[in-house]
Amino acid sequence: MKRFKTLFTAFVISFSIMSFAQKEKTGEPIKENTEKKGYQVGDLATDFQLKNIDGKMVSLKDFTDAKGFIVVFTCNHCPYAKSYEERITELDKIYKQYGYPVIAINPNDPKVQPQDGFKGMVTRAKDKGFTFPYLVDEGQKIYPQYGATKTPHVFVLQKEADKNVVKYIGAIDNNYENASEATEHYVKAAVDALIKGEPIKTTKTVAIGCTIKVKK
C-alpha cells in the first residue's frame, strides 16, 4: 500500500507538472479555483437595502453609531437555524451595546420553502422575541455576494473608514444541539477580539446547516 501511495503521488506530481507545462506551452491561463464564490476574510462586504419584518427598508449605513455588524443568514424552517434563534438574540443583546448589532437576513426563496415567506418571518420574530432586524433577501441578490451557502451562516463585519470589512465567516459555536455544551464560541470570540482590538483567533469555520433554497 505504501509503495502504491508513493507511486501514486509520483504519478500525480508528474502529471501536474506535465499539465502545467502543457498549459504554459499553449499560453492558456492556469485556471483559478472558481468554485469558491463570495467573501473571504478581509474582503469588503456590500451594503444592501432590504425589507425588514416591519415593512421598512434597512441598510447597514443606517447604523451610524455601529462599529460593525453580526450579519446572520437564517430562516424560519431550518432545524439548525431554529436551534440557534435564542443564541442569535443573545448575541444581539450582548453586542449591540458595544456597537455590533445583529442583522438577520432570510435568503430562502419562499416559493421553494413556503415556511420562509414574509408572513412566516413576522410570526417567527414575534414568537421568538427577535431584538434585531430580520430582513428579506428579495430576489436573492445579497446572499450570493456574501457567499452564504446555508442557514445559519454568520459574517462578522468591522467598520473601517466607512467600509465594512469581513472579519469572520462561519458558525456561531460548535454545538448546534445544545448551547450549554458548546466549547467553542466562535462569533463571541471574534467580536470580543474586535472590541479589544486584538486579532481574531479563528476567522473561518464550517458547520452543518440547511442549504439555501434557490428560486428554480
Added chain:
Amino acid sequence: MKNFLGILFLIMGLSFYQAQLQEDVPMMKYEELEERIQKENDKLLVVNFWSTTCAPCVKELPDFMIINEKFKNNPNFKMILVSLDRPKDKEKVIQFIKKRNLTAEVVLLDDIKRMNTWIPKFDKNWEGNIPVTIFYKNGEKVHFNDGEMSKEELENTINKNL
C-alpha cells in the same frame, strides 16, 4: 415435489432476506466513519450525507434508492447514507428507513462538536450544507457533489467511475 417445495422456500426465504431492512443504525465518530469508508477500498463507494430534517435530502433519496437497486448486485458498488440526525433522533431514522424503504446502508455520524474538524476533511470546499454526495473509487475520493443530485447525474457519475 419435495425439491420443488424446497426451491420455493428457498426463493421465499431469499426474497424475505432481500426485503429485510436495517433494524438498527450504528452511531459513529468521524474516525470510525473514515474506517468504514476505507473498508470499501475495492469498490466505487457512494456516500450521501443527509438528515431526516433536511427537505432536499429527503427529496433526492427515492432516486438514490432506485439507483442503489440498480447497482447493488454489482460487487464493485456500494452506497452508504450518512445520517446527520441527532443521536436522540435515532429511532426517527430507523422509522424513516422502514417508511421510505431505504435499502442502502445507513449510519449515523454522531460528532456534532467537531464539525469544523471533519467537514473540511471530507472536502475543503464543503461549507456544511446538505445534501452532499461523495464518490470514492478504491478508497480515493473521485467526485464531490455539492447539493442535490438528479437520478441521471447520480447514474452518470457512477457509470463514469465504476
